[in-house]
Amino acid sequence: MRKIMIAGNWKMNLTKAEGIALAEAVNSYASSFPNVEILMCPPMSLVGLIGQKNLPVALGAQDIAETPKSFGAFTGDVSAEMVKDLGATYTILGHSERRAMHHETDAIVSQKASNAHQISLKTIICVGETLEEREAGKALEIVTNQVKGSLPTSSTAENTVIAYEPVWAIGTGKIPTLDEIAEVHHAIREKVADLFGQETAQGMRILYGGSVKPSNAKDILALEDVDGALVGGASLKPDDFKGIISAV
Ligand code: PGA
Secondary structure (H helix, E strand, C coil), rough: CCCEEEEEEEECCCCHHHHHHHHHHHHHHHCCCCCCCCCCCCHHHHHHHHHHCCCCEEEEECCCCCCCCCCCCCCCCCCCHHHHHCCCCCCECCCCHHHHHHHHHHHHHHHCCCCCCCCEEEEEEEEEEHHHHHHCCCCCHHHHHHHHCCCCCCCCCCCCEEEEHHHHHCCCCCCCHHHHHHHHHEEEEEHHHHHHCCHHHCEEEEEEEEECCHHHHHHCCCCCCEEEEEEEEHHHCHHHHHHHHHHH
């Protein structure tokens, strides 16, 4: 049985005080949902601060450095080791905002994931097509190629979660139809089976992300191959985030 995961991607938002308040709000209701793995991914500026509070809800980062080194002359970077030291157990990798704005390729994402796995930091690896690619009928090809290129050989059902996030659905209020989501999730699972075997594919969680809200969460989360959600905007509002968790 794959445990449903609801992960909040706070992106580049919140001051210290706001971040702590949000983390405490999420922790105030999290224990009411023992069947859901809840994860908060604050910006790097807040990971250590929230980590120090030793709250029960798991903590993740939104990225890690590409170098496999834990420490060294890499100005501006934070290594997998450092993120783990702050209390994070997960890191998001290959989010479309990083692929688009920081030119992250599948090879870079795969290297980062390998760095994380090396020190037992778990990964949420994001894939997703642009609107242009979907309209050209290439969504499945693009997404399955990203899975192939972004998951290193160290990927297992325990250390890796895939997030399918159509680029055009992120922060736009638009979502694919349920049939489209089901089709892509199924194709991702088949690709994982091709690459890592059926057992890994059946155990690996595949989240949907892109404009998930309390009002659409129930239908999306009811789909067979959808094992949770990666939530951006709605994760900044504790009641909306709770509404999504309640839809599991
Ligand atoms: P959104 O973002 O929920 O605001 O669409 C999702 C994401 O980018 O992870």
